[in-house]
Amino acid sequence: MLLSRNSVHARLTGLVALLLLSVILALYVSVRLVTESAIRQGASDRLAVGLRVFEQLLDTRAAQLRDGVVVLAADFGFREAVASGDLPTMHSVMLNQATRIGAQIALLMDDQERILASNVPGMPAGAYFPHTAALAIDSTLGRGAGVVVLGHEPYLLVEAEIRAPLPIARVVMGFHMGQDMAADLRSLVNLEVSFAAIGRTGESHVESTLAPDEVRVLLPAWQAGDLPDGMEELELDGRSYLTDELVLASEPDYRMIAFVHSSLDEALASFHELDSRMLLIALTALLVSLLGAQLLARSISKPVRQLARVAERVGQGDYRTPVELHRNDELGSLAGALNHMQAAIAERERRLAHNALHDPLTGLPNRALAIERLENAIRTERPLALLHLGADGFKAVYDACGASCVETAIQTFVHRVKSALPAGASLARPVVDEFLVQVDALGADASVGLADRLLQALGEPLVIEGHEFRIETRCGIALYPIDGVTADDVLRRAAIAMRDAAAQPGRLQLYQQGRDHAYDRQITLVRDLRHAGERGELLLHFQPKLDIRSGQVQQAEALLRWQHPAFGMVSPGEFIPLAERTGSIQHLTAWVIEAVLRQLAQWGERGVSVQVSLNISAEDLMSIDLPDRVRDLLGRYRVPAEQLVFEITESAVMQDQGRALAVLNGLRALGIHLSVDDFGTGYSSLAQLKRMPVQELKIDQSFIRELDEASDDAVIVRSTIDMSHALGLKIVAEGIEHGHSLDLLERWGCDVAQGYLISRPLPAAAFEHWLAERQRLPVSVE
């Protein structure tokens, strides 16, 4: 696995490496500083010691050489030769001895320092020896030894007295201070050695054990007189030396100086070894610690990655696999927490999924799950029956004792349904007061039987908190594959059957073939009704009302007709309830009022004076601005309010009596007559009737249509007529189709008659014509 630069793994490793490197660096620097200082100190000490040893060595060397010369001087034969003035012998003995002790220069002089014999160029016999002072007692190397420069080259001179036995002469021998002596001394003091003869006039001669390149660097500075003073560090051709000096001779015309050089590079060379060792140690330590860091980091990052993988898995919805991490540290507890979280999420998700597919109150599957189950069953092509239950009456429960009662009622209801269901049936609650029962392999007969048992069980009243409620239940049944081959069809048709069942005495309906087309028609009507007025598809028919006592017709009822472009003439019995259900009835009423007023205005212009009644729905009575709108229209069409009669049903006032009465009073105040329509079908009491500002009652046609003297209807009609008159109300009977009915009503004192016996509803022009004809002809009912 590739590691990113920001991973814990990489960071930990980097941190360890950084720490270690800084420790090593600090160690290295301090060791280096200490070592270097120690090396310098050591070199300086070595140089100081070396210089002393060098000085001692030089002394010893001089003493040894002098001893050699002294031996010569003490030689009896030599002395004899000197004493006797035998020059050739003197010369040869002297040179012989010089060779023997390795001297390059030999010289003999008398006690007056006049040279007797010499092998030194420029110092012939007879001349005086010029360097006596160098050999004096206070010379650097003590009495009888000294350093002089002869012909620009340094020589160590030693002398000895020749006694016979009194001093009669001195013999001087010189040793070249050259490479050989320097190398000799170097091997003894283990330091580089240089001899420099620096002339006052600039000419210099250097003999050194240093490399020629280094001397070349050194020489110009020395020639310029820039000599080291005390211990100094010199940089020679890239190499460092600590240098100290010893002045061997300081004559007026030259100086003779010996230098010792301690090589710092050599001393530091041992440190280079230390360097490489430290580098090795550092690398090893780095490697080992990186390895350790890797292991440590892996022990952390591996479980972290494992946890990350688990978290990812949880994110993808896998809650089953637990984290397998058995550790006692923080990661272990994190793994535990993750497991716990996983379980918690799984539980919560399960609950969410359940809630998404179930009704929270009853725990029953909701619509989505019901559809899914249905689809599953259909996918396997198993025959089934779908029962759609609709329950009415929960609102009454709510009104009586509130929401908690409704919940209890629904739960009890569901419990009853469940107990009546066979095993294998599945119950769902798609809507508040509707239920679906899906039963596999159930035919038409069996399903009707089951529905019947259900309805019987649910017919028992519910007792909630002491109240008794009756829940009206209806059931529609659709069968797969008979009534539909898709879940949608089956569902829809079961719903249609349920709606149809409402009209059935047993409140049970198997889906009827084609019913869904009727349903489609309703949908289309509802959709088109909204625009029917604008499209001019609506029109008014007028049915005359006969004043029974005078035989005159001065009133009519305006009835709405809808000429649908596809379905043709649609009856009000079909579209008015649709309009009421879908909330477009007010729209229709407004249209009717305006159309009636317009017609009245036209008729008024032609001298036709008719009082026209029209129907107002319960919804209209809820709109408080109705009186204002009507007044505006009356004003606009200049129609007297007395020409208008608004017919209202008893039940329309029941919903919100205060509001309805306010609207009615408003209308009455305009001068509009009010009539109670379909009287006798509702439950209106006389007290209610008395409160309403109405002027007439309209007995429902169901009482009139088959009216004869002996029937129960006759009693109701007669007593209603009497009561109305007692209350000062006019009474209108509608639906009159037979002459004897009209006779009876006339006898009983009914005021107005309406029905096919008088005339069917007529278009406006036909009605006007009919009216004109009737006024022209004598009164004839038949």
Add this chain to the structure above:
Amino acid sequence: MSRTFIRRLVALGVCLLAAPVEAGPFSATLVDAQGAPLAHAVLSLHAETPAGTPAPAVLDQIDKQFVPYVLSVRRGTAVSFPNRDDIRHQVYSFSEPKRFELRLYQGTPSEPVVFDQPGVVVLGCNIHDWMLGYVYVTDDPWHAVSDAQGRVRFDDLPPGRYRVTLWHPQSPAGQPQPAGELAMTDAALKRRFTLDLASPPATPPAAPASSPFADAFQSKSRAAQP
């Protein structure tokens, strides 16, 4: 102490040998330029009177030193060099008047050395570098070496005229210095001579202080002797 004593005895003996019976006493004091008495100086008197055959002389080597430090002799004197030390000496001279070398020896060599030329003979020992002695050879019949007080005395110096010569190891150029004439009568004569030296008078060199090693060596070699 004993060395000083012996030296005096020897000086006395020399004087006795040299003094004629009939002569009167002559004494002189020799001082250096600073007036300090000068020891080891030779005073010689030249006279026309002929001298007899010189008597032999002795120059000892005692304690690794020549005794006396300065010996004056007449020309022709035979000087023997007895070795009183228990070690050998090799006495030599490179001086012009008398060159000789007595090979390593013990006791008294058989042949004395005859100094037949006047002059200063410097003596050395080839194996003891510090040993230094002088033999002053003169033709003068009368000669003596001053003592520690710078005194010389001739008891029986006959009257007459004498030419005086002075010498000292530190004489200028090492040469004898004429010091005028002397008229001797019967009466005793006392004179004082001043000698300018080239360098301060050197005392006779002593043997170097013996080292424990040398002592041990010496006592051992002594014990080995019969």
